[in-house]
Amino acid sequence: MENGQTVLPHQTRGPDSTGSTDLTLLVIENDPAGTFTVPELLDASGTRVRVRTARNLTEAERLLTDDVHCILLDLALPGADADDELSVLRHVLKLAPGHAVLALASSGHVESAADAVRVGAQDYLLREELDGRLLNRAVRYAVERKRADTAHYKLAESRLRAQENARLERGLLPTPLLGGSDLRFAARYRPGRSRALLGGDFYDVVRTPDGTVHAMIGDVCGHGPDEAALGVELRIAWRALTFAGLCGDQLLSTLQRVLEHERESEELFATLCTVDIAPDGRRAGLCLAGHPAPLISRDGGTAQLLPQDDGGPALGLLPQARWPRRQVELGSAWNLLMYTDGLIEGRVGQGTQRLGQEGMVGMIDRQLTAGLRGESLLEAAVAEVRDLNGGELTDDVAVLLLERRRGTHL
Incomplete structure (x- = not known):
């Protein structure tokens, strides 16, 4: 533990790595201590993912500070709308529009996990396959994908605004x-x-x-x-x-x-x-x-x-x-x-x-x-x-x- 955070060293640096920059992951899971376990993997480069844990959305909102890069959300988190099993995810996406989001689901709910990506998550992970190496890689991939998506959106928005301004000015x-x-x-x-x-x-x-x-x-x-x-x-x-x-x-x-x-x-x-x-x-x-x-x-x-x-x-x-x-x-x-x-x-x-x-x-x-x-x-x-x-x-x-x-x- 480091200042109340779990430190997960990254074992190897592959093509999916974002470099030597440390990242912070906020895990929103009903029982992090009991069901979310990741072994500590040594990394010669010293890069790491710091993990914060929250048991509900209220606690997550308090821990969602500017230094958080990615959110891992358990889709089975209590509080979902009976008519919309992704309502918790939608709430998190509104709460943190600038953050990368990973959906966590069991192997029996792959369709829901895929739907989470269509709704706005960067990727999904299956609980039964989760380990430290996979998590580290997924977090870095999600952060980079979110950055790329944000940059693409801003560029498209800028081009659209420029086109609208040009049409307006030509009309004037x-x-x-x-x-x-x-x-x-x-x-x-x-x-x-x-x-x-x-x-x-x-x-x-x-x-x-x-x-x-x-x-x-x-x-x-x-x-x-x-x-x-x-x-x-x-x-x-x-x-x-x-x-x-x-x-x-x-x-x-x-x-x-x-x-x-x-x-x-x-x-x-x-x-x-x-x-x-x-x-x-x-x-x-x-x-x-x-x-x-x-x-x-x-x-x-x-x-x-x-x-x-x-x-x-x-x-x-x-x-x-x-x-x-x-x-x-x-x-x-x-x-x-x-x-x-x-x-x-x-x-x-x-x-x-x-x-x-x-x-x-x-x-x-x-x-x-x-x-x-x-x-x-x-x-x-x-x-x-x-x-x-x-x-x-x-x-x-x-x-x-x-x-x-x-x-x-x-």
Whole structure:
């Protein structure tokens, strides 16, 4: 005996051994001293199984401490439900869901023992065949099998949760509504959070019944799930308000109230850029709320930034802020690129220099000159920014491109 525990040395180390780690076994048996006997087998390696004994479930619950690795349960333990001979086992499995469990039965109850494994036990032992070597081996096997089962369950659960999150996030990404418009649309989205599909960046494009095409891109400060959720709420609110006929300062003022009510912290704010393109496709209204101005290339000309000196503050910073709407001439054929700051804040080379808006304009201009358009243009732009950064970007990146080609009639 050792501190009230029976010590069963392990005689040999075979392929079923878990190594030199000692294990603790809790035996729940009606009369351990009288019917449960195991000879002491010497082991040159010094590994052992410590045994605790309990005569009933109440005593077992008291002895079931964190250092117990395995439970050996006598299926003939008094207290079983008359209609369910495995009710005691079910109780133990609920009591100790993280422990390996072995069922002990007589040779005349092999079917019940097999049922115990189907219910949740790792294995079963027959009383008439039990000896120290078999018990030691069974305990170590049961512990390893339980560990493997637990790891497999956690992995499967993690994969299922990831799949559910992916489906949810994909469902929250926007589906542009441009039916009836001849404008070409493309977008790229790369969240900064590891293994996420959504970040704090958001965008949307819709066409209202009067033929106006409305585009929006924004960025909630931060990169966590709260910021991602707020971005989705602002995008959905923008779409609803746009279809309700709001535009410019009235729309942004309402969005600010939405942000103030929905944000988790008063420190959260969001930048936003909105563009409403007239039905003829030649002019647009531009509103900036602390967001970088879009880039435009007119009729194959040099890329340049739209004016941004008269924009308003980010949403959520100033309660009584106003956002002027500037009229912009687009021309007969153009490419309009809207983006978040993740596209321009990546490093350039080994130093601390950032790409910036000027660097982005030069990059897009080269790619347009090379004939890239639509999806290919955005894919090349994001890839080059990542390469210049020397690896994956840590910030969210959203890029939206609208294109009107020569000869298009809206």
